[in-house]
Amino acid sequence: MKGREKLRQAIDSLYAGGQAAAEAYTPLVVECLRVNDVGQAKRLQSHMDRHYFTPSDSFLHNRLLHLYARFGKISDARNLFDKMPRRDIISWNTMLSVYAKSGSVENLRALFDQMPSRDSVSYNTVIAGLAGRGFSSQALEVFLRMNIDGFEQTEYTHVSALNACSRLSDLRKGKQIHGRIYVGRLGRNVFVSNALTDMYAKCGEIDRARWLFDRTDNKNVVSWNSLIAGYLKNGQPKKCIDLFQEMQVAGFKPDDVTVSNVLGGYFQSGMVEEASKVFSMIKKKDKVSWTTMIVSYVQNGKEEDALTLFSKMLAEGVKPDGFTFSSVISSCARLAYLCNGQVVHGKAILLGVDNDLLVSSALVDMYCKCGITKDASVVFDTMPTRNVVSWNAMIRGYAQNGQDLEALALYENLLQEKLKPDNITFVAVLSACNHAGLIEEGRRYFDSISKRHALVPxxxxxxxxxxxxxxxxxxxxxxxxxxxxxxxxxxxxxxxxxxxxxxxxxxxxxxxxxxxxxxxxxxxxxxxxxxxxxxxxxxxxxxxxxxxxxxxxxxxxxxAAYSWIEIDNEVHKFVAEDATHPQTEIIYEGLSRLIKKLQEAGFMPDTKLVLHDVVEEEKFASICYHSEKLALAFGLIKKPHGTTPIRIMKNIRVCGDCHQFMKLVSRIIGRSIILRDSNRFHHFVDGSCSCKDYW
CATH class of the missing domain: 1.25.40.10 (Tetratricopeptide repeat domain)
Structure with missing residues (x-):
């Protein structure tokens, strides 16, 4: 701060004294560069402009341009550049670097084409600027032009060109550049060897990349990262993980890039516990690493871990994107955790990503899989854009929830919207026909797969x-x-x-x-x-x-067959004849009272469904204490009043006796019950089921 204060005082003195000689400006401009004070530099330029001061050489202007370039001040730099009475090659190159660093590619190319003369720095700045911003084809065009114009191409030039080849997966051009590197004896440079390894890995020649890596004398972390990422990209997660272990044995300390790539390797291998350990090694976890770990949990059946990690991600202040949200919402859908899903939906609205196509499609699916097709329909109807995935989620949701005619009507709407159904669409449509017993409609839709829509069944x-x-x-x-x-x-x-x-x-x-x-x-x-x-x-x-x-x-x-129920954001799991729940005694008492009430109404458990050669008393006990009945009794104990449905999930198909039991309970207690089994949803209302006893 002392240096900046002295600089400010010196410039104040300059202002107070009026016009000054060129020698007075030179040390002040240099000091602005030294302390990185772009504000005082602009004051100096203003003072020079006010007194119509135009130095005979471009030294001062170039120093100011350099400072503007350092801070990415495009308009200030361009304004100064346009006023310069005399521009040398340094002025032009400095202005090129301003555009390159700011990503102003159009201005970069235009200025390059206007240059009265160029040198190697001009070409290198433009090639690096284009390659770094993803304009790889243009970067390679300038690289070729540089060679034709006879300028020397350095390690810096070749690294930028190889990066462009990597982005384009252009192996042919990459090999041509490798040939130039070999002739020019530049291959021993660590940056060049890293770029070559990366190029071959990203172009699918991972064995060639490994060959180059093994012949690199001065390996660094970047070299290891290039090959680790290459194995991951080429679908060899085990070799990615092996190389990570080899790297540590060799004494190299992984950085966050290493760990993020290896995390992907464990993800592809389904090694979730190992991935979790690697994830914990990342010091600065970005959105990509959080999302990768969450997706890893989701795709390996650890949905609850995914939800926990999502909460930690939010607590760390990392903003999820649409892909993160869609993965978390899918976890809620699989678990049928409606409350969690609604909370995540609220977060998506707060962060402004609820209208993202991935997120809204996942929300439709989640609400359907929680048995709330009304809410799913609201999300679907308000989507700004919809694709076939969105339509499929809603059609399938209607079919799973016994609204088969609604599913088929929505399919007809899809056709009216001139959208092309896919194979998943027809699985949903045929499932709707199946559940509704619509055999003729099913035959017609099945035939249309190939005859009308040119798909292969x-x-x-x-x-x-x-x-x-x-x-x-x-x-x-x-x-x-x-x-x-x-x-x-x-x-x-x-x-x-x-x-x-x-x-x-x-x-x-x-x-x-x-x-x-x-x-x-x-x-x-x-x-x-x-x-x-x-x-x-x-x-x-x-x-x-x-x-x-x-x-x-x-x-x-x-x-094992089991059922679960969510009460006040807490999940309770039951198996048949369960005695592990802390409130077991109360649950069995409540279920016994419920059975007695049903028996008074004429219900008798169907002991023929007990498929064991045991006495009748044992059959009765076995059939009465199935997991979904225990879950229902617990739900009624915890939520004895109100109109909210009792919501139960089961991992296998509900048996006939439990299905009949739920129907009668819904009529006798006047409360709807929603049961999701492995086949479909059953909405029990006033003694009947949405599946029409067809499941």
Missing amino acids: TLDHYACMINLLGRSGCMREAMDLTKNMPHEPNSLIWSTLLSVCAMKGDMEYAEMAAKRLFELEPRNAGPYIMLSNMYATRGRWEDVAAVRSLMKSKNVKKF
Whole structure:
């Protein structure tokens, strides 16, 4: 501050004395540069202009231009440049650097073309300015022109040109530049070798990049980062991680760029815990690193961790973008955490990203997956722009929530908007036909996939049609469709067929489908359980034992069925006959009272659905204390009054007895219940369900 104060006093004295000689300005301009005081420099220029002072040489003006360039003062620099009575090559080059640093590419090229003469600095400034701002093709044009004009190209020149090739993934030009570097013996320069490694890595020749890296004598962190990023870009996350470990063994300290790239490597490898450790190493976490870690959690089934990390991101003052928000909202959708989703929606509105296409589409999906299609529809209707993803989310949401006719009507609106449906659209449309039992409409929409919209029906489409035909009693047609598909039936097709057979009691086709599934997915417990249950309903206990023995011999583990309910922003999870909840005793008492009330109304638990060879009392206890019934009892205890629906989620398909139970409860207590199982939503209102008992 002392230097600046002395400078200000000296310039004040200059102002007080009126016009001064050129020698008086020179030390003051130099001092402005030394202390980086652009304000006092502008005062000096003003004093010079007022007294019509025009030095015979350009020294003072060049020093002022240099200072303006340093601070990116484009208008001040251009104003001074235009007034200069005499411009030398330094003046022109300094003005070029002003435009290059500020990213004013159009002015940069125009000034370069106006120059009466150029030198290597002129060319290097323009090439670096263009390459650094993403105008890679123009940078390479100037690089070629520099060579034609006969100017010497230095390490600095080649690094900028290689960076342009990297951005364009132009391997051919990159190799040509490498040849020039080799001839000029510039390859041992660490910046050049880094740029070469980066170019080959980004152009897909990762092995060549590694070869160059191994022959670099004076490796630095940038060299390691180039190759680590190259492995990541070329889909080799394991080598990216291995190189990171090799880097540490070699004694190099990773920087935030290193860690961010390695985080992506762990992300691609699905190594979430390791990614979390690497994430904690980043000192200055930017939006990209936070978002990468959040997405890593979301895509690896750790949605609750994603929500926790999002809260920390906000607490750290890092502003999320649309991609971050869409990922977090997707977590809320998967967990059906409506309260969390509404809070995130509010944050998006506050930060002004709620109208972002990714965010609004995710919000539509989230509200639908929480069973609130009304709110989803409001978001959908107010979107400033919509793409097929947005339409798909709303159509699928209607179908999942039993509003099948609304789903089909919205699809027709999509066609009226002249939008082209995609494969996901038709999965949603066929699902709506399936749930509503609209067999003729389903056939028509299925045929239109190829005939009207020139798409190739996928296995998902065939699975929808097989399900629709089988459930509608057209089992022979469903089997014919399976046999005549252009695709080899996969596990989805056979699982669909097995599910239909289980519903229709078709043992012959069920055994055939189960056998195929045992071959395709020998460790998947689902087909074994489904076939075993079919045997159990027929009292074929020896066959049940045989299936269970087969499961044991193949070490197949049965997955646990559970339900969860969100009460006051806290999630409570239950399994069948659960005794782990802190309020277990109160929950069972409440459920017993509810069962008694239903029995008085004529309800009796369907013990035939208990697929174990046990006595009737045990069957009764087993069927009465399924996880969704425990969740319902808890919800009614915590929220005994009001009109808000009780909302329950289950990870597998709801059983027939629980479905009937929920219907009767909704009628007797006059309260709606929303249950989301693995198949669809069930909205129980006044004794009926939105699925129309078809799920």
